[in-house]
Amino acid sequence: MKLLIVGAGAMGLYFAARLTQAGHDVTILTRPGTTPATSIRLARGEQVGTISPIRVLDRVPDAGLAPDAVLIATKAWQVEAALGRLAGRIPRTSAIITVQNGIEAPEIARGLFPDNPVIAGTCVVHVLHPEPFSVELLGSDATLTLGYFDAIAADATRLADLISEIDASPIVCTRAEDIHRALWKKLALIASYGGIGAAAHATVGQTRDTSETRTLVRTAIREAADVARAHAVTFTDADEEEVMAIYTEHFAADATSSMQRDLAAGAPSELANQNGVIVARAAKLGIPVPTHSFIYRTQLPRERSARARE
CATH class of the missing domain: 3.40.50.720 (NAD(P)-binding Rossmann-like Domain)
Known part of the structure; x- marks a missing residue:
C-alpha cells in the first residue's frame, strides 16, 4: 500500500x-x-x-x-x-x-x-x-x-x-459497524473525563474516587449522548453505560486526557473540538448541556492564552 x-x-x-x-x-x-x-x-x-x-x-x-x-x-x-x-x-x-x-x-x-x-x-x-x-x-x-x-x-x-x-x-x-456512533461514543468519553479532569486539575483516579466529580463525568456523558441522538446518531443507554465503564474500570489512576495535559502545559488544545463542538451542536437544537458549557467556558481563558503565545 x-x-x-x-x-x-x-x-x-x-x-x-x-x-x-x-x-x-x-x-x-x-x-x-x-x-x-x-x-x-x-x-x-x-x-x-x-x-x-x-x-x-x-x-x-x-x-x-x-x-x-x-x-x-x-x-x-x-x-x-x-x-x-x-x-x-x-x-x-x-x-x-x-x-x-x-x-x-x-x-x-x-x-x-x-x-x-x-x-x-x-x-x-x-x-x-x-x-x-x-x-x-x-x-x-x-x-x-x-x-x-x-x-x-x-x-x-x-x-x-x-x-x-x-x-x-x-x-x-x-x-x-457504525462509525458515527463510534465517533460520538469516544467524544463523550474523552470530553467528559478530560473536561472534568481539566476543570478539577485532577487525574482519573481522583475524579472517579470523588463522588461529586464522578457524578459530573456521568452527567457529561449523558449530555453528549443527548446531543448525538438529537443529530440522528445512535447512542443507546447501554452505550452510555459502556462509556462510563471505560472511565471507571479501564484507565490507570494517574491517567489524564491529552486535552487536559495540553491545557495544563499552556499549549493549544482540542478544547474547541471536544467540549466546544458538543456545546455548539447542542445550541443548534436548543439542547441544554450545562456541564460541557461549564467546562468549555472555564477552560477558554487558558486556551486563548496558549493560542496567543503561538
Missing part, C-alpha cells in the same frame, strides 16, 4: 514506523521547513528500534502525489490546514483517513474533497514525541476502528483490504 501520512508528531511517526515495518510504502508530509530524516526511532519500554528507510517531504510537489490512502495524523484543530495543503494535489481515488478525536475531521475532509472516499476512524494508543522523528509507545500498540464516513466512493471490498493490510502490522484494525 502506498500511504501518505500528514503530520510528524507522535501519532504520525507511530503510524509511519509500524506501517513501514509491515512493508508499506510510506511518505511523511511534515511542516514546511522541517529538517528531513531517514529513519524513525521507536521506543517501547527497554526496547528501542530504528525504522528505515523513511521518505519525508516538507511540501507537496507541484506534480502532486498519488497515494492509495492519506492518513491525517495531526491534532483535530490542525486538520483543515493539513488537508488544505493537498487540495488539487492528490487524485480523487486516494482515500482520506481521519483518526482525530471529535467528530469534525471527516466532515472537514468531505468538504474539501467532495469526490474522494473519506474513511473516519477512532484510535486508542498512548504515544509520546520526545524529539524530532522519535516516538515512544506507552503500553499496547494502537487499536484502530475504521468506517466510511458516507456513501461517496465507498467500496466495501477496498475498505476490507485496507483494514486487512493495516491489521497485518502490529496495529489492531477493525471495521466499525
Whole structure:
C-alpha cells in the first residue's frame, strides 16, 4: 500500500514506523521547513528500534502525489490546514483517513474533497514525541476502528483490504459497524473525563474516587449522548453505560486526557473540538448541556492564552 501520512508528531511517526515495518510504502508530509530524516526511532519500554528507510517531504510537489490512502495524523484543530495543503494535489481515488478525536475531521475532509472516499476512524494508543522523528509507545500498540464516513466512493471490498493490510502490522484494525456512533461514543468519553479532569486539575483516579466529580463525568456523558441522538446518531443507554465503564474500570489512576495535559502545559488544545463542538451542536437544537458549557467556558481563558503565545 502506498500511504501518505500528514503530520510528524507522535501519532504520525507511530503510524509511519509500524506501517513501514509491515512493508508499506510510506511518505511523511511534515511542516514546511522541517529538517528531513531517514529513519524513525521507536521506543517501547527497554526496547528501542530504528525504522528505515523513511521518505519525508516538507511540501507537496507541484506534480502532486498519488497515494492509495492519506492518513491525517495531526491534532483535530490542525486538520483543515493539513488537508488544505493537498487540495488539487492528490487524485480523487486516494482515500482520506481521519483518526482525530471529535467528530469534525471527516466532515472537514468531505468538504474539501467532495469526490474522494473519506474513511473516519477512532484510535486508542498512548504515544509520546520526545524529539524530532522519535516516538515512544506507552503500553499496547494502537487499536484502530475504521468506517466510511458516507456513501461517496465507498467500496466495501477496498475498505476490507485496507483494514486487512493495516491489521497485518502490529496495529489492531477493525471495521466499525457504525462509525458515527463510534465517533460520538469516544467524544463523550474523552470530553467528559478530560473536561472534568481539566476543570478539577485532577487525574482519573481522583475524579472517579470523588463522588461529586464522578457524578459530573456521568452527567457529561449523558449530555453528549443527548446531543448525538438529537443529530440522528445512535447512542443507546447501554452505550452510555459502556462509556462510563471505560472511565471507571479501564484507565490507570494517574491517567489524564491529552486535552487536559495540553491545557495544563499552556499549549493549544482540542478544547474547541471536544467540549466546544458538543456545546455548539447542542445550541443548534436548543439542547441544554450545562456541564460541557461549564467546562468549555472555564477552560477558554487558558486556551486563548496558549493560542496567543503561538
